[in-house]
Amino acid sequence: MFAVPGWSLESDALKPQADASKQNQSGATGANGTPQSDSRSMKRKRDDHVTKSNVDAMYRRHIEGLKPTPKGQKQNARGDKKQKKDEKPQGGDAQEKPMSKRQRKKQRKQEQSEQSQEGQGASNEASATDASPVAPPKTEAILTPLQQAMRQKLISSRFRHLNETLYTTPSAKAFELFSSNPELFDEYHAGFARQVKESWPSNPVDGYIKAFRGRGAVVPKKGNRPDKRGPVLALPRRPNGLCTVADLGCGDAQLARALIPSSKKLNLKLLSYDLHAPKDSPITKADISNLPLADGSVDVAVFCLSLMGTNWVSFVEEAWRVLRSDGKGECWVSEVKSRFGKVNRKKAQIGAKKPQQLTKSEKKKLKKIQSGEEEGSDAEDAEVFAEDARPITNDETDISAFVEVFRTRGFALKPESVDMSNKMFVRMEFVKSGTPGKGRHASIAPASSGPGKKRFIDRSASDKGMSAEEEAAVLKPCVYKIR
Known part of the structure; x- marks a missing residue:
C-alpha cells in the first residue's frame, strides 16, 4: 500500500501460498524442511490405555523415564499387576475398548476390598505388638511443663480429698476404704511427703x-x-x-x-x-x-x-x-x-497482764517458797506456781x-x-x-x-x-x- 523505509520487501522474495490440504496430500514439506503429516498424525499416538489401576506405572514410565519391568521378574507396583488383568493384548498399536459402567463399578469394588484387606493386616500387626508387655513411659518425660503443672494440681487435689475424708469420717470407715483400695495409701502418703517438702518448716x-x-x-x-x-x-x-x-x-x-x-x-x-x-x-x-x-x-x-x-x-x-x-x-x-x-x-482484758504472767509480788513470793523461807498453804504450792510461771509466748x-x-x-x-x-x-x-x-x-x-x-x-x-x-x-x- 505504501512503502516504509526499512520494512519494504522485494517482490522476488515473495512466494505464493500453497493450499494446506493439497500440500498434505502431496506430501509437501514445511519451511523448515520437516515433513507435514495429516490431521490424524498431528495428535500424539497412544500405544496404551491409561486406567486407574495402571496410572502409577504410566507415570513412572512416561514422566520419570523408568523402564518397564522385564518379563520373568515380579511386578513391584500394584498398578502393574492390575494392568495385566485389565489389558488384553490385541497386537500392534490398537487401542482397547473403553470400560463400561458395570466394569468400572466391579473394578472399584475390587480396589476397595484390597485396601480393606491391607488395613486389616496392618491392624493385626499392631494388635500383635500391643499385646506384648511394654513398660509404661515416664509421664514427666512426655508432658510439657504446663501439663506437668496441671498433673501436679490433680495429684494435690486428690491428696486433699483423701485428707478431708480421713478427718471427717470414723476410723472404721477409713479402715474399710483403705482395705478395699490399698492404692489410696500410697497416693495419700505421696501427697503428704510432697506437702512436707514444699510447705512445712519442719x-x-x-x-x-x-x-x-x-x-x-x-x-x-x-x-x-x-x-x-x-x-x-x-x-x-x-x-x-x-x-x-x-x-x-x-x-x-x-x-x-x-x-x-x-x-x-x-x-x-x-x-x-x-x-x-x-x-x-x-x-x-x-x-x-x-x-x-x-x-x-x-x-x-x-x-x-x-x-x-x-x-x-x-x-x-x-x-x-x-x-x-x-x-x-x-x-x-x-x-x-x-x-x-x-x-x-474479753475487751477488758486487752492491754491487761497476759495469762500466766506473774506480778513482782508474786515473783518474790515464788522465790521465798522455792528457797524455803515461806511455806505455802499447800505442800505443792511451789509446783503450782512453777506451772503458772511457764515461759510466756x-x-x-x-x-x-x-x-x-x-x-x-x-x-x-x-x-x-x-x-x-x-x-x-x-x-x-x-x-x-x-x-x-x-x-x-x-x-x-x-x-x-x-x-x-x-x-x-x-x-x-x-x-x-x-x-x-x-x-x-x-x-x-x-x-x-x-x-
Missing part, C-alpha cells in the same frame, strides 16, 4: 527421732527409776531395760525406719500401726481405736499428726489401755495448731480443752513438755497417771501410780463436763477451702 517426726536417740542413750538408775543426766530424762524401761514404742498412725513408718538401725544399741522395740501395711514394711495393719496389743504392754505411745478420725477420743482411750500402769507410761502428741481454738480474751493457741479430754481419760500433762515454738504444730507429752473419769475404761479400778505421782498432778484443770460431741469437736478437722 517435720514433727524428725523431732521425735532426735528425742528417742537422746533419751534412749541415758541409762536409768537401779530400780528402773527415771534419772536425769543433764537436761535429758531417761526413757521409761522395763526391768530388762527394754523400752517398747508404739507409733499409732505411723503413715509410712518414718520413725521406725530411722530408729531400727540403732534399736539394739538404744534397746528399743518399735511397733508401727496404720490403716494399710505395704509389703516389706514394718507396719502392722490395724484400726488404732482397737489395737492388737495386750494391756500395759507399751512404754511410750506416739500420736504424730494422727488424731484424725471423728472418733479420735477413742484413740486416746486405747492408748491408755496399752500403756503401762505404774505412772511411767508416756503419750507423746503433736498436732496442727489450726485444729485448736484461740484464747478468748505470743502464741494464742488454746490447748486447755484438749488437755481436759486427756485428763478425763487418765492422763496428766507434763507442763514443761509443751512446745509451741513451731509456727504450725504443738508438741506436748502426757503421763498415764490414774483411772479415767470418762470413756470405756472409766469403771476400771485405779492402779498404783508408784513414785512420782504428785509430780504430774494437774490442779489447774477442772471438770468442764463436756458431752461426747463437744469432746470430738475440741479438735477441728482440716478442711480445705473450695475455690
Whole structure:
C-alpha cells in the first residue's frame, strides 16, 4: 500500500501460498524442511490405555523415564499387576475398548476390598505388638511443663480429698476404704511427703527421732527409776531395760525406719500401726481405736499428726489401755495448731497482764517458797506456781480443752513438755497417771501410780463436763477451702 523505509520487501522474495490440504496430500514439506503429516498424525499416538489401576506405572514410565519391568521378574507396583488383568493384548498399536459402567463399578469394588484387606493386616500387626508387655513411659518425660503443672494440681487435689475424708469420717470407715483400695495409701502418703517438702518448716517426726536417740542413750538408775543426766530424762524401761514404742498412725513408718538401725544399741522395740501395711514394711495393719496389743504392754505411745478420725477420743482411750500402769507410761502428741481454738480474751482484758504472767509480788513470793523461807498453804504450792510461771509466748493457741479430754481419760500433762515454738504444730507429752473419769475404761479400778505421782498432778484443770460431741469437736478437722 505504501512503502516504509526499512520494512519494504522485494517482490522476488515473495512466494505464493500453497493450499494446506493439497500440500498434505502431496506430501509437501514445511519451511523448515520437516515433513507435514495429516490431521490424524498431528495428535500424539497412544500405544496404551491409561486406567486407574495402571496410572502409577504410566507415570513412572512416561514422566520419570523408568523402564518397564522385564518379563520373568515380579511386578513391584500394584498398578502393574492390575494392568495385566485389565489389558488384553490385541497386537500392534490398537487401542482397547473403553470400560463400561458395570466394569468400572466391579473394578472399584475390587480396589476397595484390597485396601480393606491391607488395613486389616496392618491392624493385626499392631494388635500383635500391643499385646506384648511394654513398660509404661515416664509421664514427666512426655508432658510439657504446663501439663506437668496441671498433673501436679490433680495429684494435690486428690491428696486433699483423701485428707478431708480421713478427718471427717470414723476410723472404721477409713479402715474399710483403705482395705478395699490399698492404692489410696500410697497416693495419700505421696501427697503428704510432697506437702512436707514444699510447705512445712519442719517435720514433727524428725523431732521425735532426735528425742528417742537422746533419751534412749541415758541409762536409768537401779530400780528402773527415771534419772536425769543433764537436761535429758531417761526413757521409761522395763526391768530388762527394754523400752517398747508404739507409733499409732505411723503413715509410712518414718520413725521406725530411722530408729531400727540403732534399736539394739538404744534397746528399743518399735511397733508401727496404720490403716494399710505395704509389703516389706514394718507396719502392722490395724484400726488404732482397737489395737492388737495386750494391756500395759507399751512404754511410750506416739500420736504424730494422727488424731484424725471423728472418733479420735477413742484413740486416746486405747492408748491408755496399752500403756503401762505404774505412772511411767508416756503419750507423746503433736498436732496442727489450726485444729485448736484461740484464747478468748474479753475487751477488758486487752492491754491487761497476759495469762500466766506473774506480778513482782508474786515473783518474790515464788522465790521465798522455792528457797524455803515461806511455806505455802499447800505442800505443792511451789509446783503450782512453777506451772503458772511457764515461759510466756505470743502464741494464742488454746490447748486447755484438749488437755481436759486427756485428763478425763487418765492422763496428766507434763507442763514443761509443751512446745509451741513451731509456727504450725504443738508438741506436748502426757503421763498415764490414774483411772479415767470418762470413756470405756472409766469403771476400771485405779492402779498404783508408784513414785512420782504428785509430780504430774494437774490442779489447774477442772471438770468442764463436756458431752461426747463437744469432746470430738475440741479438735477441728482440716478442711480445705473450695475455690
